[in-house]
């Protein structure tokens with residue numbers, strides 16, 4: 091089959107690789123009908139997440155048709171149409187039982203690598219480094235899905251793939267980001283990053299009762315999408331714009347009730363601190379560039395909530411923890427507990443409350459993917475979301 | 483205080499069972515024993531959402547151990563409480579095999595099992611304790627194992643690429659996954675593109691050349 095392989099930092103190649111096979115009794119093989127490139131994939135492309143091996147198959151946002159199931163798979167059969175969550179959960183451990191699916195105890199075969207770095211290991215993820223399990227991803231024609239009784243969501247309607255594909259990650263991720271923001275009706279919420287995760291965080295913040303959402307980015311097409319959802323936008327790259335002042339001005343000097351960092355470890359910054367982070371990460375003295383996190387901690391109101399769906403991988407420098415403490419803020423974060431959100435969000439799509447396909451800008455083939463990674467990283471061609479048809 | 487399971491080996495004596503897995507004795511936390519005099523110790527525990535009796539039976543079924551313990555080729559029961567173990571000395575299927583006999587020292591259904599090796603290529607002793615979790619949900623499985631630096635430990639270290647302590651930790655992880663889900667998560671057989679020299683080097687440094695046990699699947 092064809093698959094997009096990580097061949098080193100800034101190097102993706104579409105290769106012919108063996109087809110996946112059933113390995114464990116709860117496995118299913120999915121014939122991928124649509125897959126996507128995620129902002130998280132950029133962290134792999136740019137070499138920020140360690141333990142990638144050349145030859146690794148990328149991709150954690152995918153859906154398709156069940157091709158084959160293992161002997162213990164009871165709720166899927168060949169031909170079923172499914173969306174697969176990017177986190178792999180067993181359904182039986184204490185964390186799954188508590189609905190912290192992303193913290194599943196039993197799905198990372200390389201848990202010891204993550205234990206060394208993080209103390210404890212979270213769930214295995216598709217196509218997201220060996221520390222996160224070493225599973226092959228879904229930017230391919232076929233993919234093996236472990237614990238298929240637990241993860242895949244059956245799609246039993248005739249909605250096109252593009253309307254349900256993002257239930258595999260970014261829609262639930264944006265939704266959990268808004269939930270983690272602890273929004274009360276009438277609140278003002280600031281969202282950094284108007285990429286796909288930011289978009290769904292904005293839409294979800296309104297669903298959860300926010301009166302106002304302030305969206306921050308520098309790309310016009312993304313700010314336009316945010317305004318189309320009803321957000322007030324701030325272009326941080328404009329001369330004379332200070333994000334902190336803007337947020338103060340827009341909140342009667344109080345600060346947003348909740349702040350959402352939908353950017354993560356590769357935040358862009360044109361201030362002095364940004365240069366500091368670029369130099370430090372280049373010298374391996376710091377692993378992440380937390381300029382949005384710093385800003386969000388400064389910006390949030392006293393007693394407010396900071397929700398962090400943006401990914402951080404390692405050690406952060408100059409995080410104003412004193413400000414966080416001084417204002418008594420709450421911080422919530424983490425990989426999305428996908429399984430909690432897929433079904434309820436599918437219902438919203440079915441009822442026509444939201445059409446997630448509005449963020450798609452590019453539809454490509456597997457062969458075009460390596461080139462598109464570059465465009466996606468550089469945010470060229472007004473790219474907002476790339477969807478791949480593996481059979482085109 | 484009676485003999486502490488944490489400071490002495492093969493405990494045929496009664497354990498102080500006042501607390502969760504005897505990590506706490508008389509209200510005080512006891513760290514795992516220190517390595518000394520050529521002895522290595524490892525203590526590790528896991529919360530498993532299964533009944534203690536079920537877990538005990540799974541552990542006691544020594545002939546099934548190769549399903550979840552790394553590198554084991556075969557375990558044969560040779561008598562009441564005795565068994566013969568054979569283990570690969572490298573990650574290749576056709577590698578040399580070392581064998582040893584093992585004897586059960588304590589066997590309390592649903593509570594604990596203690597064992598030690600007798601003769602053969604290795605010198606090790608161990609114990610597993612099954613304790614109700616403090617909040618009543620699940621069973622805390624604690625393994626305490628001791629090795630003398632001998633053929634087994636050095637085979638592990640040098641040929642297999644797993645430090646013996648890590649192997650005990652991984653085996654308990656496999657045991658838990660198998661008990662809770664009926665399988666052990668595996669990704670080594672997934673398809674991939676060309677690994678190249680660096681990719682292959684990384685695989686072995688991440689422990690991915692150690693074959694994950696099949697869980698009997």
Ligand SMILES: NC(=O)c1ccc[n+]([C@@H]2O[C@H](COP(=O)([O-])OP(=O)(O)OC[C@H]3O[C@@H](n4cnc5c(N)ncnc54)[C@H](O)[C@@H]3O)[C@@H](O)[C@H]2O)c1
Pocket residue numbers: 128129130131132133259260263282283284285286287288306307308309312326352353354355356357358359381382398399400401424425426
């Ligand atoms: N928590 C999870 O489970 C989860 C799941 C999916 C994605 N993510 C993470 O969410 C983040 C966003 O993902 P995405 O797909 O939307 O990526 P993306 O790269 O498309 O979007 C990031 C956006 O942030 C903007 N940005 C960069 N620097 C900024 C700054 N200083 N201020 C304001 N905006 C800035 C960029 O212009 C871009 O539009 C990534 O870190 C991704 O890894 C997390």
Ligand SMILES: [Zn+2]
Pocket residue numbers: 128129130131150151176259260
């Ligand atoms: Zn993603």
Ligand SMILES: [Zn+2]
Pocket residue numbers: 179180181182183184185186187193194195196197
């Ligand atoms: Zn689990």
